[in-house]
Amino acid sequence: MINGKDLKPQDISKPVKQLTKIDKLMDLPAPYDKPGMEPELTEPKEEWAEKFCASLDGYIGLDTFETPKTKEEKEELVKKFLSGLEKMLSDETNRSIIQPLMLSLDYCAKCHTCSEACHIYAATDGNELYRPIFRSDILRRIVKKYFTKSGKLFGSLVGADIDLTWETVARLGELAYRCNLCRRCAQTCPLGLDNGVLAREIRKIFSQEMGIAPKPLHEKGTMLQLKTGSSTGITKPAFLDIIEFLEEDIEEKTGWNIKIPIDKKGADILLTHNAGEFMAWPENPIAFAILFEKAGINYTLSSDLIGYDNVNYGIWYDDAQAKKVAMQQFEAAKRLGVNKIVIAECGHAHKAAAVSADRMTTSDNKIPVESFLPMLAEIIKSGKLKLDPSKNNFPVTLHDPCNVVRQMGIVQPQREIIKAVCPQFREMTPHGVDNYCCGGGSGFAIMNSMNFGEFRNKVSTRMKFKQILDAFQDTIEDSSIPKYVCAPCSNCKGAIRDILEFYEVTAKFNVHYGGLVELVVNALADLEKPFLEFLHDDEA
Amino acid sequence: MPFIEVNGKQIETDEDGFIVNLEDWNEDVALALAKTEQVEELTEDHWKVVNYLKDYYKEYGIAPMVRKVVKQTGFSLKEIYELFPTGPAKGACKIAGLPKPTGCV
Numbered sequence: 001m002i003n004g005k006d007l008k009p010q011d012i013s014k015p016v017k018q019l020t021k022i023d024k025l026m027d028l029p030a031p032y033d034k035p036g037m038e039p040e041l042t043e044p045k046e047e048w049a050e051k052f053c054a055s056l057d058g059y060i061g062l063d064t065f066e067t068p069k070t071k072e073e074k075e076e077l078v079k080k081f082l083s084g085l086e087k088m089l090s091d092e093t094n095r096s097i098i099q100p101l102m103l104s105l106d107y108c109a110k111c112h113t114c115s116e117a118c119h120i121y122a123a124t125d126g127n128e129l130y131r132p133i134f135r136s137d138i139l140r141r142i143v144k145k146y147f148t149k150s151g152k153l154f155g156s157l158v159g160a161d162i163d164l165t166w167e168t169v170a171r172l173g174e175l176a177y178r179c180n181l182c183r184r185c186a187q188t189c190p191l192g193l194d195n196g197v198l199a200r201e202i203r204k205i206f207s208q209e210m211g212i213a214p215k216p217l218h219e220k221g222t223m224l225q226l227k228t229g230s231s232t233g234i235t236k237p238a239f240l241d242i243i244e245f246l247e248e249d250i251e252e253k254t255g256w257n258i259k260i261p262i263d264k265k266g267a268d269i270l271l272t273h274n275a276g277e278f279m280a281w282p283e284n285p286i287a288f289a290i291l292f293e294k295a296g297i298n299y300t301l302s303s304d305l306i307g308y309d310n311v312n313y314g315i316w317y318d319d320a321q322a323k324k325v326a327m328q329q330f331e332a333a334k335r336l337g338v339n340k341i342v343i344a345e346c347g348h349a350h351k352a353a354a355v356s357a358d359r360m361t362t363s364d365n366k367i368p369v370e371s372f373l374p375m376l377a378e379i380i381k382s383g384k385l386k387l388d389p390s391k392n393n394f395p396v397t398l399h400d401p402c403n404v405v406r407q408m409g410i411v412q413p414q415r416e417i418i419k420a421v422c423p424q425f426r427e428m429t430p431h432g433v434d435n436y437c438c439g440g441g442s443g444f445a446i447m448n449s450m451n452f453g454e455f456r457n458k459v460s461t462r463m464k465f466k467q468i469l470d471a472f473q474d475t476i477e478d479s480s481i482p483k484y485v486c487a488p489c490s491n492c493k494g495a496i497r498d499i500l501e502f503y504e505v506t507a508k509f510n511v512h513y514g515g516l517v518e519l520v521v522n523a524l525a526d527l528e529k530p531f532l533e534f535l536h537d538d539e540a
Numbered sequence: 541m542p543f544i545e546v547n548g549k550q551i552e553t554d555e556d557g558f559i560v561n562l563e564d565w566n567e568d569v570a571l572a573l574a575k576t577e578q579v580e581e582l583t584e585d586h587w588k589v590v591n592y593l594k595d596y597y598k599e600y601g602i603a604p605m606v607r608k609v610v611k612q613t614g615f616s617l618k619e620i621y622e623l624f625p626t627g628p629a630k631g632a633c634k635i636a637g638l639p640k641p642t643g644c645v
Contacts, residue, residue, distance in 0.1 A: 048555070063555065216642065220640075220642040220643075221642065221643070224642055224643075228601070230643060231642055231643035231644070232602065232641070232642055232643030232644075232645060233601060233602040233642055233643070234602055235600060235601055235602065237599075237600055238600035238601065238602050241600060242605060245605070245607075245608055245611075249607065274644050275643060276643045276644030276645045277644075278605065279603075279605055279606075279643070279645045280606070280629075280644075282605055282607055309643075311643065311644060346644075445644065446642075446643070446644055446645075448556075449555055449556065450555055450556075490644040491644055494644055494645070
């Protein structure tokens with residue numbers, strides 16, 4: 001095993017059982033600066049390491065990739081990877097991404113500005129394996145060796161010095177799942193190069209060419225969504241049952257009789273939720289229903305296949321799957337005849353539907369897609385909602401989902417909203433387009449097979465946990481004061497929920513989490529009982 | 541494939557111990573799965589939750605929302621966690637033979 005500080009890109013093909021391990025983590029602020037406050041790192045189980053590729057850093061993200069046994073299988077793996085690389089490099093087969101890809105491959109000056117920007121590199125105290133350009137440099141050397149004249153002729157003299165063994169391929173596949181694709185590094189690069197694109201290209205080769213992708217993203221994600229309409233497996237009858245239940249729940253909680261419109265003809269807006277909200281955080285779609293009703297918005301949800309779930313996991317690993325889902329989502333909106341789709345609290349759905357899908361088809365097939373944030377900010381400004389911010393008189397901080405801020409530039413609306421309803425709002429440092437990823441980005445939040453959850457909880461979410469603790473330093477140790485991390489994104493919420501559980505932050509320090517609309521509903525002046533359950537006396 | 545052994549029979553599970561085929565499920569399997577989720581015996585209260593999960597899954601092909609489990613069984617979330625320390629989505633669903641929850645949940 002090689003010490004993380006000494007690791008070089010060429011080491012990726014070293015025939016050792018495990019290349020490196022994480023031996024030091026970034027310090028956390030008080031009260032997590034004392035020993036014994038967090039669970040220790042663990043070793044992978046022997047039976048996992050035998051069956052899957054744990055030979056990178058001991059973690060297993062690619063839970064569908066069983067390591068090849070025979071010589072033929074090993075050769076086939078390398079062959080397929082090379083064939084995928086060839087397609088990656090061709091304008092014919094990779095047109096949508098070829099320009100930023102080639103620029104990023106060709107022009108890196110190794111200035112390492114990006115390293116300082118990466119939350120995973122920082123969390124591992126500068127382990128070379130997680131340096132944003134480490135992965136890129138391996139890919140670059142392989143491309144040089146197999147796809148350039150100079151590389152074929154002169155090899156290591158021109159930096160084409162990586163042996164493409166099956167183990168190299170396997171480790172590179174794993175390494176593509178040690179990056180959240182948050183693109184903070186791309187934002188900081190003086191040359192505008194994007195290491196996130198390169199990580200995603202490796203994921204694409206594995207999925208599109210080799211049929212290997214994490215089960216929660218592909219088999220239990222995209223494929224289940226294309227079959228049932230949702231990656232949660234919610235079918236149309238289940239969806240209708242859930243909506244009926246939510247309406248009853250609204251009445252019980254608030255005394256208000258609110259109908260949630262489904263497949264309403266003539267609606268102006270199709271509102272789409274991440275269907276995970278219905279299963280895990282039903283108070284979020286409930287809060288949307290209350291606010292849209294009170295503001296008199298002419299909207300509908302769709303019970304059509306794929307119309308009730310806005311997720312699109314393909315944008316994390318596979319262009320073809322991303323397009324399939326995006327096109328069906330547009331079709332569902334077309335059939336309803338709405339004027340636009342409004343995306344609720346899901347970050348990657350924002351990017352998938354409003355940015356990525358925009359380049360996937362021609363205008364005839366498209367319907368305008370907007371974020372709920374500017375719209376909700378307008379509603380608040382209009383004065384249609386009677387608000388009493390004193391109902392939210394506890395410390396609140398805001399996590400910015402990368403897809404909303406960095407990828408789309410939506411920064412101010414959520415601040416206008418939160419400042420209107422939370423008197424004790426405080427920013428994280430840094431925030432807005434400079435935010436750090438929650439650590440659950442690009443699928444990590446739902447990748448829980450084997451020990452991958454540990455990588456997320458200890459490493460990729462570490463910077464976010466630090467930011468949360470920093471934001472609440474004034475009150476963290478006073479457990480009589482509730483504190484709220486607002487994360488307007490299902491994926492981010494999942495990652496933050498896991499942080500709060502893993503480090504027992506809710507139990508010990510009364511820190512809660514949830515979305516943005518819940519805070520707005522909780523501030524409604526005519527609401528009798530608090531909407532946020534942690535404010536109920538009987539559960540305090 | 542990993543498996544769990546019940547009455548001398550090997551029942552196929554995924555890497556996280558959820559059974560792969562619902563047809564393999566029976567009360568003995570449930571008890572064996574319970575032991576992997578910090579539940580030593582299945583009382584009447586446990587069965588009330590487990591049976592509700594199974595019935596809902598049979599009808600809708602998906603586990604019910606946690607809030608619905610609370611309402612339909614009459615147990616508070618706290619009581620459900622007392623019955624199933626690893627939670628309704630993981631522990632209770634696993635014991636009921638349901639697959640691991642999917643999507644952003």
